Amino acid sequence: MGLPRFELESQAPKARRMPSYPTAPLRVKVKLYIYPFPFWCVLYLAIAVAVLCVVFLVSKLWPALIKSAPWDPTPMRIVNEMLDMAELKKGEKLYDLGCGDGRIVIAATRHYGASSVGVELDPIRYAITRIRIRANRLKRAEVRRENFFKTDLRDADVVTLFLYQSVNNRLRAKLFRELKDGARVVTYIWTFDGWEPEKADRKNRVYLYRVTKKINNNKDMNESSRS
Numbered sequence: 001m002g003l004p005r006f007e008l009e010s011q012a013p014k015a016r017r018m019p020s021y022p023t024a025p026l027r028v029k030v031k032l033y034i035y036p037f038p039f040w041c042v043l044y045l046a047i048a049v050a051v052l053c054v055v056f057l058v059s060k061l062w063p064a065l066i067k068s069a070p071w072d073p074t075p076m077r078i079v080n081e082m083l084d085m086a087e088l089k090k091g092e093k094l095y096d097l098g099c100g101d102g103r104i105v106i107a108a109t110r111h112y113g114a115s116s117v118g119v120e121l122d123p124i125r126y127a128i129t130r131i132r133i134r135a136n137r138l139k140r141a142e143v144r145r146e147n148f149f150k151t152d153l154r155d156a157d158v159v160t161l162f163l164y165q166s167v168n169n170r171l172r173a174k175l176f177r178e179l180k181d182g183a184r185v186v187t188y189i190w191t192f193d194g195w196e197p198e199k200a201d202r203k204n205r206v207y208l209y210r211v212t213k214k215i216n217n218n219k220d221m222n223e224s225s226r227s
């Protein structure tokens with residue numbers, strides 16, 4: 001079994017004298033060539049294409065399946081601004097919830113000396129982040145393939161987010177409950193209803209929130225987090 005190949009061959013009658021206009025209709029003959037491509041070769045190629053199509057589709061439909069934010073990378077200049085605004089220090093621990101291609105995790109460890117954890121549910125972004133961490137030989141960076149609603153955040157000093165307003169609001173109670181006093185949450189574009197940012201760059205839409213659990217301090221943060 002092999003791949004059929006079709007070839008067109010025109011057979012216009014040879015004219016003895018070249019007329020200035022076509023004198024006879026053009027006849028077309030189809031020749032069929034069978035090349036000796038092994039069947040398994042074609043089969044493997046078809047399977048590989050099908051797998052790629054499924055992976056692409058799953059990746060595209062993933063946010064809808066998990067009812068959360070789709071992948072959209074934060075521009076690198078905003079990544080730097082987020083980490084500067086958080087005043088991320090060497091030795092601190094950063095979590096990027098929904099880490100995409102791992103750009104925040106990599107920048108946090110490479111340029112700020114932090115230990116960083118990326119959390120990503122999408123298998124393709126997870127694999128990309130894993131490869132990038134390995135390629136950069138970052139020992140203090142890791143990526144976990146899990147739902148960030150189930151990630152334990154108790155040892156986080158900084159949490160970065162680029163999700164959706166509704167997802168931020170769903171995370172609010174968890175952040176308040178689990179994060180230690182003084183931990184910082186930096187979010188790009190989307191805010192938290194009922195929480196006042198400590199710092200804000202409204203032009204670039206970068207907001208920093210500090211978790212404060214002292215009694216009567218930041219009452220808003222405390223109360224809105226119970227919902």
Ligand SMILES: C[S@@+](CC[C@H](N)C(=O)[O-])C[C@H]1O[C@@H](n2cnc3c(N)ncnc32)[C@H](O)[C@@H]1O
Pocket residue numbers: 062066068069070071072073074096097098099100101102103104119120121122125146147148149161162163
């Ligand atoms: C807008 S992208 C942000 C990517 C990255 N943080 C950045 O700033 O470039 C949001 C990411 O969150 C991931 N995500 C959404 N919901 C998630 C969940 N519940 N658990 C883990 N990852 C999630 C998506 O797959 C997507 O890659």
